[in-house]
Amino acid sequence: MPVEIDVDHVARLARLALTDEERERFREQLALILEHAERVREVAAADVEPTAHPVPQKNVFRDDEPGECLTQEEALANAPEAEDGRFKVPKVIEAE
Amino acid sequence: MTELCDRTAEELQGLLASGEVGAVEIAESSLARIEAVDEKTKSFLEVTGDLALEQARQVDERRAKGQGLWAVAGIPLALKDVLCTKGITTTCGSKILESYVPPYDCTAWSRLRYGGGVLVGKTNCDEFAMGSSTENSAYFPTRNPWNLETVPGGSSGGSAAAVAAGEAVWALGTDTGGSVRQPASLCGIVGFKPTYGLVSRYGLIAFASSLDHVSTFSRTVRDGAALLSGIAGKDPMDATSLPTEPRDYTAGLADGIKGLRIGVVREWLGEGVEPGVRSAVEASIERLAGLGAEIGEVALPHTDYALSAYYLIAPAECSSNLARYDGVRYGHRAEGATDVVDLNMRTRGEGFGDEVKRRIILGTYSLSAGYYDAYYGQAQKVRTLVIKDFNEAYERFDLLLGPTSPTTAFRLGEKTDDPLSMYLADIFTIPADLAGVPAISVPCGVDEKGLPIGLQLMGKHLDESTVLRAANTFEKDLGFSQRPPLVEEVAA
Numbered sequence: 003m004p005v006e007i008d009v010d011h012v013a014r015l016a017r018l019a020l021t022d023e024e025r026e027r028f029r030e031q032l033a034l035i036l037e038h039a040e041r042v043r044e045v046a047a048a049d050v051e052p053t054a055h056p057v058p059q060k061n062v063f064r065d066d067e068p069g070e071c072l073t074q075e076e077a078l079a080n081a082p083e084a085e086d087g088r089f090k091v092p093k094v095i096e097a098e
Numbered sequence: 099m100t101e102l103c104d105r106t107a108e109e110l111q112g113l114l115a116s117g118e119v120g121a122v123e124i125a126e127s128s129l130a131r132i133e134a135v136d137e138k139t140k141s142f143l144e145v146t147g148d149l150a151l152e153q154a155r156q157v158d159e160r161r162a163k164g165q166g167l168w169a170v171a172g173i174p175l176a177l178k179d180v181l182c183t184k185g186i187t188t189t190c191g192s193k194i195l196e197s198y199v200p201p202y203d204c205t206a207w208s209r210l211r212y213g214g215g216v217l218v219g220k221t222n223c224d225e226f227a228m229g230s231s232t233e234n235s236a237y238f239p240t241r242n243p244w245n246l247e248t249v250p251g252g253s254s255g256g257s258a259a260a261v262a263a264g265e266a267v268w269a270l271g272t273d274t275g276g277s278v279r280q281p282a283s284l285c286g287i288v289g290f291k292p293t294y295g296l297v298s299r300y301g302l303i304a305f306a307s308s309l310d311h312v313s314t315f316s317r318t319v320r321d322g323a324a325l326l327s328g329i330a331g332k333d334p335m336d337a338t339s340l341p342t343e344p345r346d347y348t349a350g351l352a353d354g355i356k357g358l359r360i361g362v363v364r365e366w367l368g369e370g371v372e373p374g375v376r377s378a379v380e381a382s383i384e385r386l387a388g389l390g391a392e393i394g395e396v397a398l399p400h401t402d403y404a405l406s407a408y409y410l411i412a413p414a415e416c417s418s419n420l421a422r423y424d425g426v427r428y429g430h431r432a433e434g435a436t437d438v439v440d441l442n443m444r445t446r447g448e449g450f451g452d453e454v455k456r457r458i459i460l461g462t463y464s465l466s467a468g469y470y471d472a473y474y475g476q477a478q479k480v481r482t483l484v485i486k487d488f489n490e491a492y493e494r495f496d497l498l499l500g501p502t503s504p505t506t507a508f509r510l511g512e513k514t515d516d517p518l519s520m521y522l523a524d525i526f527t528i529p530a531d532l533a534g535v536p537a538i539s540v541p542c543g544v545d546e547k548g549l550p551i552g553l554q555l556m557g558k559h560l561d562e563s564t565v566l567r568a569a570n571t572f573e574k575d576l577g578f579s580q581r582p583p584l585v586e587e588v589a590a
Binding site for chain 2: 007009012013014015016017018019020021024028031032034035036038039040041042043044045047050051052053054055056057059062064072076077079080081082083089091092093094
């Protein structure tokens with residue numbers, strides 16, 4: 003069964019800007035990859051439990067004790083732009 | 099002549115303990131080798147020479163005072179550049195993290211550093227560990243020391259090439275679909291992936307969290323066991339880390355394999371496996387039988403679907419993990435964005451390379467409304483069946499055996515335009531990642547082109563000891579001592 007991914011739609015969901023050339027190339031390559039990946043659907047597994055982790059553990063807690071943590075300066079050191087101890091981003095909400 | 103950097107960690111530990119050589123001399127030997135060959139192999143993204151010498155000096159000071167040394171002390175180590183190192187740039191082989199300097203150490207390095215580890219540098223890899231040849235690095239490809247026209251495998255190709263070429267005595271990489279065992283196989287060294295959760299993932303920059311394993315590269319099985327001993331054990335910083343105590347994995351390595359039941363995975367010696375690889379693996383089976391192992395055949399029927407399941411699960415986890423690269427808190431930020439969404443889109447479009455983009459799209463697709471059950475959900479069920487195959491096989495066998503990789507090292511550029519053929523390089527390594535079981539690649543010969551071949555042994559959950567003991571017994575009996583031509587040249 004030929005599979006076609008709506009690359010534009012998915013790239014928007016993934017917040018990923020693509021060039022026209024990338025869009026075309028990925029469309030072709032992903033169709034081939036998905037055709038192979040689709041083989042999982044041949045396996046009869048209706049009553050099989052899914053596995054999210056190979057060695058599952060439950061309720062892993064550690065003691066709720068304050069420990070060392072990053073200073074504000076360290077946390078911001080890699081930020082492309084920071085101001086007044088905060089990460090700075092372009093405008094999020096349009097003014098009325 | 100063998101230079102210090104060509105010795106095993108075991109030999110160097112002896113020399114350090116007896117006082118014959120100092121840690122600084124050993125570090126200098128590794129750094130000189132890097133100077134001599136790295137322009138050819140391109141194993142490193144950054145060489146940390148000053149740091150290595152300083153750490154070696156500290157080891158020598160401890161020795162001078164008569165203080166005891168940990169097994170990892172003074173041994174030149176390389177780290178794959180997906181492992182966070184405080185104050186040292188960590189790029190994941192990606193432009194999006196070109197200038198990222200982590201404010202903390204990953205647990206694995208933190209433990210080795212505390213034990214006197216000597217870091218010679220951060221190694222090249224496929225971008226965010228996605229690839230099987232190290233050609234997906236945003237910086238440059240790494241070359242295989244056995245033949246510079248071929249790839250070292252990947253994604254941890256830089257670490258594998260560094261250890262094979264004597265630039266480091268041992269190294270850490272990460273194995274998500276085979277990214278340590280496959281390059282170890284292609285570079286003629288030992289690569290060991292322990293049980294999922296045995297080594298903390300804290301500070302390993304995530305690709306696919308349920309599959310990522312911090313793993314070791316070394317030139318002998320014994321060295322791999324020693325390096326594992328330095329990094330394994332429960333870590334409160336990783337909720338998936340298993341409640342295990344630190345232990346010495348070199349204990350019992352020489353106890354032999356008499357009566358050990360080894361199952362040969364029948365499907366893995368058929369079509370698609372190079373004849374040279376097949377005959378070397380078949381000869382290895384004979385050798386193991388000669389050493390007293392009881393050999394049988396085993397089928398893992400669902401591993402046929404393991405690759406397909408992997409290429410749904412890993413991209414799904416990747417698309418979620420890599421959502422954090424948004425141009426806000428760290429890493430690259432695009433210029434001229436009009437709003438936040440535009441900033442995110444442009445930043446990611448500019449910062450990620452082809453393979454990462456392909457996987458983000460594939461993963462986002464398989465998790466999106468209307469496709470989740472058919473793809474991601476179904477792949478998780480197939481994962482359950484793969485694990486069931488392993489569990490059933492382990493009722494009859496202590497270890498499972500097959501080739502590590504269907505081929506020896508391939509030429510640069512050979513698979514770069516065909517992602518699917520690149521994915522097939524991991525066909526025999528992916529199942530052990532899906533199941534989380536320990537698995538090793540140990541050299542078992544060379545093919546007609548003189549390129550190394552790896553034998554893969556897989557064990558039960560948390561039974562690293564049996565895997566290591568069998569691999570060590572095999573290695574000692576085979577006596578594989580060939581070195582890459584590049585090393586023969588410079589060491590001559």
